[in-house]
Amino acid sequence: MTVQTVMVVGAGQMGAGIAQVHAKAGFLVYLHDIDEERVENGLNTIEKHLTRQVEKGRMEEIEKTKTLEQIVRSTNLENASKADLVIEAVVENMEVKKKLFTELDQIAPPETILATNTSSLPITEIAAVTSRPKQVIGMHFMNPVPVMKLVEIIRGLATTDEVFQTVKLTAESLGKTAVEVNDFPGFVSNRILLPMINEAIYAVHEGVAEPEAIDEVMKLGMNHPMGPLTLADFIGLDTCLYIMETLHDGLGDDKYRPCPLLRKYVKAGWHGKKTGRGIYSYDR
Template sequence: MDIKKVMVIGAGQMGSGIAQVHAMAGVEVYLHDLKDDFVQRGMNTITKNLSRQVEKGRMEEAEKEAILARITPSTDLNNAKHVDLVVEAAVENMEIKSNLFSQLDEIAPSHAILATNTSSLPITEIAAATKRPEQVIGMHFMNPVPVMKLVEIIRGLATTDEVYNAIEDMSKKLGKIPVEVNDFPGFVSNRILMPMINEAIYTVFEGVATPEAVDEVMKLGMNHPMGPLTLADFIGLDTCLYIMETLHEGFGDDKYRPCPLLRKYVKAGWLGKKSGRGFYQYN
């Protein structure tokens, strides 16, 4: 299947990155969100990223302009009727995603693939909101999208080989390395990463060590480029909590129980870098 035009839904950090890599690969993209302000913020992020590449001599100004010209801002979901692939990168909430996929099923052409960038929710359940579950798939990018090579590709119960192969080929066209993963809560990346972050939070909660000490141990002792608590702040503590709750509910196993300190920070509005305070303070 030849994917020539794509709609990315959600112009936040993930969505703008996903739109950028598609445009860089020569694909026409709609960058869609609910409000024009959100879309413009996403476009500004992409422009800033590309301008940095020009300043570093990795890209010509003309190439930057050509990439930006391939991205069309959108606040009308009906633009999905023009595309071969939709990549949804909206908020991590099953009700919102199900409603969105139900609408997209009505609007997008019958051949179009509907992909979700969900980091933990079941693909099969999202697909059930459509009349084309065989064309629904998980396409989980890593943050920051333009830099990170991995894409987890997750089949739902009904996803066809043809659809899987098309998304695998598309991922390679974007310069990514696709890895096939089955449809379990958290897939592979977050099933392993989030309990590690949660355990790091428990060590602070129980007074074993300070956040700085925990991060130093993991960087110097385990060769991690970034400590788990700094990483949690970058991901967003609300997102970490949501994924831990999804794992806890999905597996019914108390080893995935979110740390009370994580809940407390989220209730306090200490969400990490985006709110200015999490385990560390940000100006």
């Protein structure tokens, strides 16, 4: 199967990035969300990123124009009937995703592949609500999507080799490196990353060191480009907590227990950079 038309459901930070890289690679992209304002915000995010690329000399103005012309606004889920590949990038909540995949399964043509950008939830469980579990797959992009090279490709229990190869080739056509991962909570990236972030928050909670010191140790001592606490604020502490809870529930091991300080910050509404306060304070 050859993918020519892609629908991205969810025009937030991840969805906009996914739409951008597909449009830049020449795919016709439907960028979908529940209302015009959200779609417009997603398009504005894409245009700002492309404009910065032009200003830095990394892209010609004509390429920016062509990329934007490849994107079609969508607030009608029926547009899934025109797609070869649908990539879901909505909130990281199993019930929301199941409801969406049930609807997409009824709208999209039988041969259409349904992919989820989930960062931690089981692909097999999402696939089970559809009549096409063989054509459901995980396509986990890293944030920010236009910059990060990795895509984790996660097979569900029933995902066929043909679907896997189609999605792998599609990801590679974006200039990404596609890595095959089995369907376990957190996959590879978040099963390793989030416990490290959680442990860094424990170090703050227990008074081992100040957040700035912990980040400096990991940057200068371990050669990480960004400290784990700064990264946690960038990801969103609410997202970090959700993934830790998914790991804890799915694997049943107390080493994945979320730090009480993480829970406290999330309950306070301190979700990181997006709210102006997380581990650090930000000038909004």
